[in-house]
Amino acid sequence: MEIILLQDVERLGSKDDIVEVKGGYARNFLIPTQKAIVATESAKKVLAENIKQRAHKEAKLKEEATKIAEQIVAKKISIGAKTSTSGKIFGSVNTIQLAEAINKKGFEIDRKQITIPEDSIKEVGTHTAKIKLHKEVVVEIEFEVVAE
Structure with a gap:
């Protein structure tokens, strides 16, 4: 049958x-x-x-995701964190703070779409993260963690 x-x-x-x-x-x-x-x-x-x-x-969804990926890569993203004198962060920076920083730039990205190679970032500096906008569109962005 x-x-x-x-x-x-x-x-x-x-x-x-x-x-x-x-x-x-x-x-x-x-x-x-x-x-x-x-x-x-x-x-x-x-x-x-x-x-x-x-x-x-x-x-259509893939095309929209590609356009958003191009726009996100062009933006400079920085996250402020409270730090000690040696450059260590009190606490850590994770996908929640990164998603909030990206959303302030005018994009609607959920924290579940973002992956950071390390589980959380504990030092000031430039780091990279991957954002999965579509099952075939994954963009790698650089963001900077700065002392407040």
Whole structure:
């Protein structure tokens, strides 16, 4: 029996795949649990149209993410932190402070999109971080931690 998967099924396929399975497996498990539907001609046409529309949306999102990446790289980002006389920071600078500094520059970046190679920064200076704007667009930015 030919079916269209509505979600990822382990050892069978991923969402929107058309796969061949035994009739009992489809009728007794996949279809009742809404993991799949029967692959009729009309269902295949609907699937093809959905895939086409999703590809168009994905291309648009990727293009927007690329534009934002170019703008973020051009900005100079600095974060103020209280420091000792030796240049050590009281506490640390992490993704939360970096996200706030980027958002003040006019971008909407969530802290979960930012990764810092070290878990947290404890010294004044220039550091790098990666921002994942899209699953295919990851930009590396430099930011400076300065003493307040």
